[in-house]
Amino acid sequence: MNLPDWRLRLRRLHTLGPAGTNLEAAARDYAERSGPDVDVVLHASIEDAMVDPVVDGTQAIVACAVYPELHTLVFSNLHRLRMVDSFLMPTHNMVLAARGAGQPRTVATHPAPAQLVADRDRTLVTSNAQAAIDCANGLVDGCVTTIVAAERHRLRVVTDFGPVPMIFTVHLLSAP
Known part of the structure; x- marks a missing residue:
């Protein structure tokens, strides 16, 4: 496999956490295909990944279209962020999950998949995995999350929306 020079220098990928997000899965897949010395760092938001990054061409951010x-x-960081790659990968199955029996009335969701539960009282959170944590902690009745996060937090799947074909983007942190 012939990788471009910038990818051969890649050592760290930053993306959205906590554990169980689709972005974590995408970043880990990309890291594995980039070489054995590339690690993945999870952040509370993609924006948080931009705080104090090393802008030396060895680190990148994995985002989602x-x-x-x-x-x-992207446009606020043209001086240090350059989109260098993208790839198509299915997400984990997206699910509506709940703590207890019955249909959840209040649902935590990241803004991106919020339309999956447009008919419910929604609370927006920073990631699909955070939605599962908030549900497990009793802050809401249910959540839109990944099957991975639902299982990790022992939530009951109410509706399985299946995987979603998704474009993930790679943004190199480097000076122009």
Whole structure:
């Protein structure tokens, strides 16, 4: 496999956490295909990954084409962020999950998949995995999350929406 020079220098990928997000899965897949010395760092938001990054061409951010405000992040950081790659990968199955029996009335969701539960009282959170944590902690009745996060937090799957074919983007942190 012939990788471009920038990818051979890649050592760290930053993306959205906590554990169980689709972005974590995408970043880990990309890291594995980039070489044995590439690690993945999870952040509370993609924006948080931009705080104090090393801008030396060895680190990148993995985002998602449907990430809210991705355009703002890109155009606000043209001086240190360069989109260098993208790839198509299915997400984990997206699910509506709940703590207890019955249909959840209040649902935590990241803004991107919020339309999956447009008919419910929604609370927006920073990631699909955070939605599962908030549900497990009793802050809401249910959540839109990944099957991975639902299982990790022992939530009951109410509706399985299946995987979603998704475009993930790679943004190199480097000076122009």
